[in-house]
Amino acid sequence: MTNIAYTHLLPLSLVTLMTGCASDPVDYQGNYPNDTYQQTVIVPPKKPMQPLIQHPTINNNYSTHVLTGAYADYPEVQTFIKHMVQTHGFSEDYLIGLFSQAQRLDYVIRLESPEPYTGPVLRPKPGSWTKYRSQFLTDAHINNGVAFWRNNAAAIEKASQTYGVDPEYIVGIIGVETFFGKNFGKTCIFDALTTLAFDTHRRAPYFTQELENFLLMAKEEGYEPREPRGSWAGAMGYGQFMPSSFRKLAVDFDNNGHRDLWQPDDAVGSVAHYFSEHGWQLHSVVTQPAPPSDDPEVIELGASAGSEYWRIYPNFKVIKKYNNSNKYAMAVHQLAQAIKQRY
Numbered sequence: 001m002t003n004i005a006y007t008h009l010l011p012l013s014l015v016t017l018m019t020g021c022a023s024d025p026v027d028y029q030g031n032y033p034n035d036t037y038q039q040t041v042i043v044p045p046k047k048p049m050q051p052l053i054q055h056p057t058i059n060n061n062y063s064t065h066v067l068t069g070a071y072a073d074y075p076e077v078q079t080f081i082k083h084m085v086q087t088h089g090f091s092e093d094y095l096i097g098l099f100s101q102a103q104r105l106d107y108v109i110r111l112e113s114p115e116p117y118t119g120p121v122l123r124p125k126p127g128s129w130t131k132y133r134s135q136f137l138t139d140a141h142i143n144n145g146v147a148f149w150r151n152n153a154a155a156i157e158k159a160s161q162t163y164g165v166d167p168e169y170i171v172g173i174i175g176v177e178t179f180f181g182k183n184f185g186k187t188c189i190f191d192a193l194t195t196l197a198f199d200t201h202r203r204a205p206y207f208t209q210e211l212e213n214f215l216l217m218a219k220e221e222g223y224e225p226r227e228p229r230g231s232w233a234g235a236m237g238y239g240q241f242m243p244s245s246f247r248k249l250a251v252d253f254d255n256n257g258h259r260d261l262w263q264p265d266d267a268v269g270s271v272a273h274y275f276s277e278h279g280w281q282l283h284s285v286v287t288q289p290a291p292p293s294d295d296p297e298v299i300e301l302g303a304s305a306g307s308e309y310w311r312i313y314p315n316f317k318v319i320k321k322y323n324n325s326n327k328y329a330m331a332v333h334q335l336a337q338a339i340k341q342r343y
Contacts, residue, residue, distance in 0.1 A: 062097030070104040076198050080208065088216060095215075098225060102194045105187070108232045112200045129301035129308065129327055136176050136331045137338060145171050145339035148180040148264075155253065155265045159272035164282040168343075169315075170271050172336030173322065177240040184238075184262065185231040189214060193234045193243075210234050213243035220247070221259055237261025239271045249274045278321045279314060286315045286333050299326045 071077045077099055084090045149156060149171050160167040178184055193214055196207035214234065218225040230236040234243065241250060241261055250259045253269025261267045290298045290311035301308045310330070319329040 062095075062101070063091070063093045064097040064100060065093060067096050067100055069100045069102060071099050071102055071194070071198065074198055077194075080197075080211075084212065084215060088219070090215070090219070098190075099194070101226065103188070103191045104199055105191055105195045105232070108187070108192050108195045109199050111232055112196055112202060126302050126307075127304040129330070130304040132327045133331055133334065136335050141175050141179065141335060142338045142342055144180045144182075145175045145335065146343050148174065149339065149343050152264045152268060155268045159253065159269045162269070163272040163276035163280075165272040165275045165280050166282060166336075168336040168340040169275065169280075169286075169319070169332065170268055171339055172332045173271050173319075174238050174267065175335050175339070176328070176332050177235075178238055181238050181262075181264070184229060185235070185240075186229050187232050188226055189228045189230050189234050189236060189243075190225050192230075192232055196234065207234065210243050213247055217243050217247050237270075238264060238267035239274070241270065241274075245274065246270075249277055274322070275318055278318045280318050281315055284315050285313045286319070287312050287330065301326065301330060 067078065067081075081090075081092060081095045081099065084095055085092045149167070156167045156170055159165065159170060174180055190211075193207055193211040197204055197211045198208075200207070211234075215225060217223065218228075228236055231240060235241060236243070236246065238261060246259070246261065250261055250266065250270040251273050252259050252266060254263070254265040259266055259270070261270060287310045290309045292298075292300070292307075292309050295311075297313075298309055298311050301310065312326075312329075316329050316333065319332050320326070322332075323329070
């Protein structure tokens with residue numbers, strides 16, 4: 001089994017549900033682009049309800065009265081800390097100490113900095129789909145997908161039956177997102193989101209709310225906030241959930257009192273729950289080849305041998321709720337089908 005992305009979880013004990021954690025967040029007046037991962041929202045988890053965990057004992061290393069370090073001179077960080085104290089009941093000294101240890105990640109700034117394309121809509125570049133597809137439709141992906149399915153067959157079958165999601169698509173998402181847990185990402189989520197919220201501009205409001213959700217997630221679940229590792233953009237676990245999606249849609253599928261997306265059972269159940277909540281239709285067509293058409297339900301993909309045209313159905317659009325890209329959704333679909341055939 002792949003090692004989890006953090007080394008220690010604080011002991012968990014079930015307690016009375018906390019109040020105040022699901023308070024409405026500050027309105028950062030952000031316009032969130034369609035090409036991000038799961039759209040942010042700050043709400044309590046939907047049913048099945050998960051037990052909220054009392055805030056862990058404050059780490060003395062995080063308790064101080066004066067903000068120091070990389071963000072010492074950032075008034076936005078001070079404002080954010082005050083918001084978290086007033087709205088969600090955090091200890092101010094705790095957060096000052098935590099943000100005093102935050103690291104500004106220059107490579108995250110570089111990755112987030114390019115401006116989005118705002119020119120005319122262009123036809124797919126010839127061969128772009130073929131190149132993209134070749135990253136995921138490999139023997140290694142298919143074989144590892146079969147192995148992942150066999151090793152986690154009970155959880156995958158249970159998730160499929162519980163949430164009405166075809167099992168191959170649960171496996172396909174995990175394959176495209178993290179190569180079945182082989183590529184969780186090594187970036188400290190807290191540092192990544194702090195950098196994105198306060199050192200970038202294109203989607204700063206979006207990442208500010210994801211940082212808020214991340215701190216609430218750590219508070220609810222008992223995570224030490226500097227331990228979880230994931231992508232440079234703040235996505236976590238086998239299914240690369242953003243913190244808002246973790247809080248809303250992650251499930252404790254192995255019933256151990258803790259939601260842990262770095263463990264396959266919880267990850268499998270959470271991906272299925274995500275699909276279900278976005279309207280997945282069990283055993284329904286996802287996409288089919290089609291002749292060229294101006295119909296908006298027919299998409300064009302730039303293959304090396306010429307454009308491919310596909311008619312898309314509601315389940316294809318559900319996959320795009322995960323990542324709003326036709327190539328991404330098609331890769332998930334084709335990988336899922338290839339794994340199913342070999343399984």
